[in-house]
Amino acid sequence: MSFVTIERLDKRFGAEHAVRGLSLSVARGEFVTLLGPSGCGKTTTLRCVAGLERPDGGEIRIDGETVAAPARGLHLDPEDRNIGMVFQSYAVWPHMTVFDNVAYGLRVRRVVGAELKERTMKTLDLVGLAGLAQRYATRLSGGQRQRVALARAIAYRPRVILFDEPLSNLDAKLREQMRLELTRLQHEVGITSIYVTHDQAEALAMSDRVVVMNEGTIQQVADPQTIYTAPENAFVAKFIGVANLLEAKFVARNGATCELEVPLGEPRPPARLHASGGEHSSAGARVFLCLRPEDLALSSEPPRGCGGVNAMAGEVVDTVYLGTHLECRVKLGCRELCVQAAHQRHFDTGQKVFVSFDPRHALCLAS
Ligand SMILES: Nc1ncnc2c1ncn2[C@@H]1O[C@H](COP(=O)(O)OP(=O)(O)OP(=O)(O)O)[C@@H](O)[C@H]1O
Ligand SMILES: [Mg+2]
Structure with a gap:
């Protein structure tokens, strides 16, 4: 009432x-x-x-x-x-x-x-x-x-x-x-x-x-x-907390997840990534891929188990130690992502890394 x-x-x-x-x-x-x-x-x-x-x-x-x-x-x-x-x-x-x-x-x-x-x-x-x-x-x-x-x-x-x-x-x-x-x-x-x-x-x-x-x-x-x-x-995602918002193209739905194409700038091919949401999008639509820094995993070797799906190769451009965690900026082609890592970990500037994520924690949002 x-x-x-x-x-x-x-x-x-x-x-x-x-x-x-x-x-x-x-x-x-x-x-x-x-x-x-x-x-x-x-x-x-x-x-x-x-x-x-x-x-x-x-x-x-x-x-x-x-x-x-x-x-x-x-x-x-x-x-x-x-x-x-x-x-x-x-x-x-x-x-x-x-x-x-x-x-x-x-x-x-x-x-x-x-x-x-x-x-x-x-x-x-x-x-x-x-x-x-x-x-x-x-x-x-x-x-x-x-x-x-x-x-x-x-x-x-x-x-x-x-x-x-x-x-x-x-x-x-x-x-x-x-x-x-x-x-x-x-x-x-x-x-x-x-x-x-x-x-x-x-x-x-x-x-x-x-x-x-x-x-x-x-x-x-x-x-x-x-x-x-x-x-x-995208407005709500950006306004609440830190969100990496990547412009993307909606490709297709596969059951609970959807496939997106994220351009990373020439000469790199666009990344094919899986996310949840996007129920109202159709093939070719312009959308945003929303990734929270704490939902991203950072590794120096290619992550195993997901067959390369939702993993992108990049380079660390900057790290800040914040006590509770480590905040890293990672360059992926023409994009940059903010990634949170555990405070015990260490990454060097210029280090080659892989960023990966679970499609359940990545959201496809209407622009
Ligand atoms: N008395 C007024 N005369 C003219 N314009 C006003 C008046 N009060 C508010 N506005 C305008 O109306 C809009 C909304 O203002 P409001 O004060 O409600 O915003 P707010 O969300 O409270 O912002 P803030 O977080 O800065 O307090 C603004 O563009 C503001 O300039
Ligand atoms: Mg006010």
């Missing part, structure tokens, strides 16, 4: 078509992340849900109540939508204590006395700030301020909470810690959440479902594992 429903949402700023007929359903208690490059319309979508922007078309419903329907002239103000918001800049009030910052939303809703105190302290406890209740917000670290912003947004138990890159001002370590805390908290409190980020690691780590956007439209909606292992197109 959909709790937040966005239907054919459209928003223009003059000539700029920021959101183009976007439809999305979010279930009660679900954590959904909008992910995409700068300018793809994430913030605009969120602001339309919040009521801070008036859409040009479409409809938005929350828990069965229509909050925006421009065709019918319907627009609920933000304060009438019962939505919590946490933004990138620490939107805490510096002239107030931590307690008063968090109590604000409850006071506005006429909660007073012992109940006000209890609910505020309980929320502060949830975010680990009970000990700092009387401290002024100016005398807090970045992470603590962002926790105040979070506590303030959840204190009055809104129907939905909207996050717009709430962790992007924090340093890497704190960001990772807050990421864990936020997910734990969201599960504990169970508030329906729409989260915006352009950090793919954050999106994969935190979300029930990820919405990949580009130029005001949705490219794919799926759980993190599906988004990573079965991207629907």
Whole structure:
């Protein structure tokens, strides 16, 4: 059952078509992340849900109540939508204590006395700030301020909470810690959440479902594992993680796999490779072969057992030791692939190598 429903949402700023007929359903208690490059319309979508922007078309419903329907002239103000918001800049009030910052939303809703105190302290406890209740917000670290912003947004138990890159001002370590805390908290409190980020690691780590956007439209909606292992197109594959995308020509299907021809530049003949996917492609179609660096094997001898299928001869052009693994760039004719090898291995620049892969871990994607 959909709790937040966005239907054919459209928003223009003059000539700029920021959101183009976007439809999305979010279930009660679900954590959904909008992910995409700068300018793809994430913030605009969120602001339309919040009521801070008036859409040009479409409809938005929350828990069965229509909050925006421009065709019918319907627009609920933000304060009438019962939505919590946490933004990138620490939107805490510096002239107030931590307690008063968090109590604000409850006071506005006429909660007073012992109940006000209890609910505020309980929320502060949830975010680990009970000990700092009387401290002024100016005398807090970045992470603590962002926790105040979070506590303030959840204190009055809104129907939905909207996050717009709430962790992007924090340093890497704190960001990772807050990421864990936020997910734990969201599960504990169970508030329906729409989260915006352009950090793919954050999106994969935190979300029930990820919405990949580009130029005001949705490219794919799926759980993190599906988004990573079965991207629907080259844009999604490229945007999530590192993907080697090779232009290829679709040759034929053979049961569960398909055969592709990948040009490697004259005078080398094109490589004939096998991959999965490509159900909708026909012979001669232009496609992409998507190979994740961690799904590629590197060897100095031709790999045995696969009769030369899915093995390509190349030359190491560069290696970088990253502790957890070795990252190698391998030149195959006019192409270059990024390949991950185990950290104990060693390859020299200029070394002749073979790159091979299992067709089940190679994807044929529509261009
Ligand atoms: N108030 C505005 N006036 C004019 N154009 C706007 C306005 N707000 C957004 N836009 C444009 O709409 C498009 C979408 O912007 P939006 O802020 O939604 O992107 P975003 O995905 O949140 O990007 P970022 O990751 O950089 O925050 C952009 O091209 C932007 O320039
Ligand atoms: Mg934005």
